[in-house]
Amino acid sequence: MTAFNDLSLLRAFVCIVEGGSISAGARRLKLPQPTLSRYVRTLEEHCGVALLRRDTHRMSLTEAGEADQRLHDDQAALRGHLRLFATIDFGQSTVTRLISSFLQINQDVTAELRYTNRPARMIEEGCDAGIVAGGITDESVIARPAGKIMRYLTASPAFVKGRGPAKEPSDLKSWPWLSLSGAQFGGSEKVTLYAPKQPDQPIPIKCVLVSEGVTSMREAARAGLGIAILPDWLVREDIVSRRLV
CATH class of the missing domain: 1.10.10.10 (Winged helix-like DNA-binding domain superfamily/Winged helix DNA-binding domain)
Incomplete structure (x- = not known):
């Protein structure tokens, strides 16, 4: 080389x-x-x-x-082959659409997309850049925030009805949780809840399902298996239709 x-x-x-x-x-x-x-x-x-x-x-x-x-x-600047990676669900739903628009404008550029939810070592794996929804685990990269993703604590109406209302965040410790695997997503042993004008609330959790993808977590939440923290771009329609609350 x-x-x-x-x-x-x-x-x-x-x-x-x-x-x-x-x-x-x-x-x-x-x-x-x-x-x-x-x-x-x-x-x-x-x-x-x-x-x-x-x-x-x-x-x-x-x-x-x-x-x-x-x-x-x-x-x-605007020619050559671009090797990108992205987290699986966000990459397939959003990054692919953005890259398609970019390639249509810059026709001297070609791209290769890799999807993974495991921590990626960019240089060792031959990637030029990545778009990651979650924390950065590779300290050798230069990272820039591209935006914020709102996440919501969600569950099916039937699941919540069967459990009864939670009055405090600590009440959720004993509930069954659905979690993303991988250190970049915070792990599967605790979550931190955020609310306007309230202190951050970390709580330990008990997971009944750990998954690599948020789409599978959404399906499990819809089925009433447990509660999950899911991104707004994935569950917006579910919340409007009351499939999730």
């Missing part, structure tokens, strides 16, 4: 330039400073010129470095 095709080298170069120093780039990428220094040397050896101008306090681009960055910004 050439230096310019190695995503980790190029990303290190960009982070150093944006941060103004190797130490800033190392903090951003959570990598040792010697590793980033080695990445820069590899790129400079490949180019045959110095890409960074070093002084006492900061690092800046040389003329060759500026030209190299412009070249690769132009080349990577």
Whole structure:
């Protein structure tokens, strides 16, 4: 693999330039400073010129470095093959639609979509980017929030009627729960409930079903198996129709 095709080298170069120093780039990428220094040397050896101008306090681009960055910004802008991953249900319902619109506008780009709910190691698995509904478990990636997903505590009307009303969040500890597997979704041993103008309320839970996908959890909730925390994009129609409450 050439230096310019190695995503980790190029990303290190960009982070150093944006941060103004190797130490800033190392903090951003959570990598040792010697590793980033080695990445820069590899790129400079490949180019045959110095890409960074070093002084006492900061690092800046040389003329060759500026030209190299412009070249690769132009080349990577809107052409090539994009490898993406997304969480399963959100990816199939929402990300596919967004990527389809993007590809129709940018016809020099092709894409590959991978769906997984297990923690993904992006660089090792050859992915360029990911859209994840949940927490980030790969500390080597640079993450940006793309939006918020509202989640609701839901159950079937028959299930709630059979259990009776819960007066306090702690009353839900003994109820059967449906949960997503995976550390990025918070695990299956506790949940944290949120309400306007109220303190966060973590409670331990007892799961009767742990699933990799929210669609299967919705079906189990509809069937009256237990209660689940589900995203608004999935259960909005169920709540309106009273299939879930």
